[in-house]
Amino acid sequence: MAPPPVQSISPLAPIGVTAALQAATDPDFKPKPKIFDEFALTDRVGIVSGGNRGLGLEMALALCEAGARAIYCFDLPASPSDEWTKSCEYVKRLENGSRLEYVSIDVRDQKALWKKADEIGDREQRMDVCVAAAGILKSHTDCLTYPEEQFKDVMDVNTNGVFYTAQAAGQQMRRFGKGGSIILIASMSGSITNKDHAWVSYNTSKSAVLQMARSMACELGPEKIRVNSLSPGHIYTSMTAAYLDTQPHLLEKWSNLNPLGRIGRPDELRGVIAWLASDASSFCTGSDILVSGGHHAW
Numbered sequence: 392m393a394p395p396p397v398q399s400i401s402p403l404a405p406i407g408v409t410a411a412l413q414a415a416t417d418p419d420f421k422p423k424p425k426i427f428d429e430f431a432l433t434d435r436v437g438i439v440s441g442g443n444r445g446l447g448l449e450m451a452l453a454l455c456e457a458g459a460r461a462i463y464c465f466d467l468p469a470s471p472s473d474e475w476t477k478s479c480e481y482v483k484r485l486e487n488g489s490r491l492e493y494v495s496i497d498v499r500d501q502k503a504l505w506k507k508a509d510e511i512g513d514r515e516q517r518m519d520v521c522v523a524a525a526g527i528l529k530s531h532t533d534c535l536t537y538p539e540e541q542f543k544d545v546m547d548v549n550t551n552g553v554f555y556t557a558q559a560a561g562q563q564m565r566r567f568g569k570g571g572s573i574i575l576i577a578s579m580s581g582s583i584t585n586k587d588h589a590w591v592s593y594n595t596s597k598s599a600v601l602q603m604a605r606s607m608a609c610e611l612g613p614e615k616i617r618v619n620s621l622s623p624g625h626i627y628t629s630m631t632a633a634y635l636d637t638q639p640h641l642l643e644k645w646s647n648l649n650p651l652g653r654i655g656r657p658d659e660l661r662g663v664i665a666w667l668a669s670d671a672s673s674f675c676t677g678s679d680i681l682v683s684g685g686h687h688a689w
């Protein structure tokens with residue numbers, strides 16, 4: 392077999408089988424496990440929208456544990472939640488040089504997002520990761536009489552806001568010329584309809600995010616800016632608590648909709664977010680990653 396064409400090289404090279412082959416011919420070669428190094432986010436800087444609580448905060452904390460220098464959590468409240476503040480303290484106690492920052496901002500405000508990301512770029516002199524997780528879900532509403540304003544509200548946050556967040560971070564990634572990873576939080580509801588739930592605005596907004604990720608990935612690939620969507624299944628957060636706490640029968644119903652027979656935990660997105668944000672996923676772009684307990688597999 393001819394040697395493979397060299398179009399790119401791992402920053403951790405030699406790695407994997409290449410390292411093993413080199414070791415076989417070099418008695419002084421010291422083998423070293425590198426798989427966890429591929430996930431390391433040492434010194435990287437990122438933005439997580441919706442990072443004040445729920446899935447956004449869980450993912451922001453995971454990025455800090457993976458070694459990110461600073462993760463900026465963008466969310467609506469003027470000051471962060473108790474949960475966020477305690478997570479920020481926890482990150483300090485990790486003593487890995489990582490920090491969480493809080494920014495009060497509305498993802499519907501494109502200009503404010505661009506400006507804030509530019510300020511972060513000035514301060515940190517890099518931008519590597521973006522997780523666009525801010526989102527809203529409304530109560531059941533009949534699709535044929537769905538009110539215009541309510542439909543626009545959902546699209547404004549879940550689709551437009553995700554786009555503006557990705558733009559803001561992507562502009563900084565372009566500015567520093569080192570590529571980056573943008574992760575748009577969609578939902579399994581972007582590719583399936585949740586049985587018995589009248590959520591036409593949410594489902595529509597999430598479907599748009601899937602195509603947004605593919606489109607942006609194709610435009611930005613040459614700049615080494617990767618764009619993927621992450622589509623979680625049912626997970627208990629404030630968003631889903633609005634249904635699960637008021638209609639307790641839904642827990643069993645939702646649990647029985649996937650082969651694992653339960654809903655997910657926010658911490659079960661830690662691995663996938665660390666993978667997508669890091670060089671461990673360096674050949675992954677334009678993909679939708681489903682983490683749904685197999686909801687689609689029936």
Ligand SMILES: NC(=O)c1ccc[n+]([C@@H]2O[C@H](COP(=O)([O-])OP(=O)(O)OC[C@H]3O[C@@H](n4cnc5c(N)ncnc54)[C@H](O)[C@@H]3O)[C@@H](O)[C@H]2O)c1
Pocket residue numbers: 440441442443444445446447465466467468496497498499523524525526527548552576577578579622623624625626627628629630631
């Ligand atoms: N929980 C689930 O089962 C589930 C499943 C699939 C996808 N998702 C998606 O994951 C993301 C996070 O959801 P969650 O479950 O953690 O819900 P959540 O309600 O706990 O968190 C959403 C966050 O977004 C913020 N936000 C809303 N509007 C905003 C705006 N205009 N500007 C800035 N921030 C704003 C909220 O303040 C909140 O902190 C959402 O995009 C949601 O659609 C959740």
